[in-house]
Amino acid sequence: MDGWHAQVLTHDRRGPDVAVFTCRTGVPLPFHAGQHVTIECPYRPWQSRAYAIANAPRLDRTLEFHVRAGGPGGVSAALVRRLKPGDMLRLSEPHGSLALDPYSRRDVIFVAGGTGLAPAKALIDELSRFNRTRWIHLFRGERRGGDFYDRADLERLERRHPWLTVIRATSEEPDENGAQGTVADLLTQHGPWPDHDFYVFGSPSMVESTLHHLDRMGVPADRIRHGAYDLTRADRPARTP
CATH class of the missing domain: 3.40.50.80 (Nucleotide-binding domain of ferredoxin-NADP reductase (FNR) module)
Incomplete structure (x- = not known):
């Protein structure tokens, strides 16, 4: 499968260079808490950047992301300053091995x-x-x-x-x-x-x-x-x- 398509549901500017947004994939994206995906948005076509998913898997397929614009251009700046509800994103398969230790009680x-x-x-x-x-x-x-x-x-x-x-x-x-x-x-x-x-x-x-x-x-x-x-x-x- 050539990535997952997701529609932006909410976009909240939390400052001049930070945004928190949510999106929903059309089909379930299998991942575990602590992983990240790369995101491609319509305002920077053919470019992508990795972002950690800010929630554990949900039945409604929603994903939350936190983005800080690192400069005036690039994917992060577009996601912070131009992204809006209704926009479509392309997500990669999840990556990363960060996870809670299932055997630890500490x-x-x-x-x-x-x-x-x-x-x-x-x-x-x-x-x-x-x-x-x-x-x-x-x-x-x-x-x-x-x-x-x-x-x-x-x-x-x-x-x-x-x-x-x-x-x-x-x-x-x-x-x-x-x-x-x-x-x-x-x-x-x-x-x-x-x-x-x-x-x-x-x-x-x-x-x-x-x-x-x-x-x-x-x-x-x-x-x-x-x-x-x-x-x-x-x-x-x-x-x-």
């Missing part, structure tokens, strides 16, 4: 920077369907307080699931409580974490910094899974005309 730490929130939300969505015993902490990092584009939805998730706690960090300005620092700083303040599974999502530099910090904290490598999302990476040809 509590979970998610560390997400920027639109690295998307795969973390997908895994939290999956946990919401069966979790009864594991405590989940989501450490979310942004440069400034106004960059927390999905704050209202995360607060609703916190109210709905008592096992979920969201902790925010701003690196370039103090937050509403006067605190300032990186997610790595917060991990130290709220730790130690002697027996937890870690999932780290964000830019390559953020992921590398967090992994280095976890190593210094003595977290075993086999308890850490991670994915990097690089906005500076060039778009690639989607398919041959």
Whole structure:
């Protein structure tokens, strides 16, 4: 099959360079939480870019994506600034091996920077369907307080699931409580974490910094899974005309 076609259902600008949108495929797209697909849109034909799906599989076939425009052109900019409900997208088959460990009963730490929130939300969505015993902490990092584009939805998730706690960090300005620092700083303040599974999502530099910090904290490598999302990476040809 030459990809999956999906129709855009909603498109919500969450700031000058960020959008959250949903779409629905015509036939089921088989994937698991934590995977990503490449997207081709009508405003950048023959180009595509990889984006993490921000939800676990749903019976209604809807998919959620979080996109930050990395510059004035390219697929990301088109998805943020030009995409609208009714537009058709072409999605690739899902890729990626990030997934919850089905055999672990350890509590979970998610560390997400920027639109690295998307795969973390997908895994939290999956946990919401069966979790009864594991405590989940989501450490979310942004440069400034106004960059927390999905704050209202995360607060609703916190109210709905008592096992979920969201902790925010701003690196370039103090937050509403006067605190300032990186997610790595917060991990130290709220730790130690002697027996937890870690999932780290964000830019390559953020992921590398967090992994280095976890190593210094003595977290075993086999308890850490991670994915990097690089906005500076060039778009690639989607398919041959």
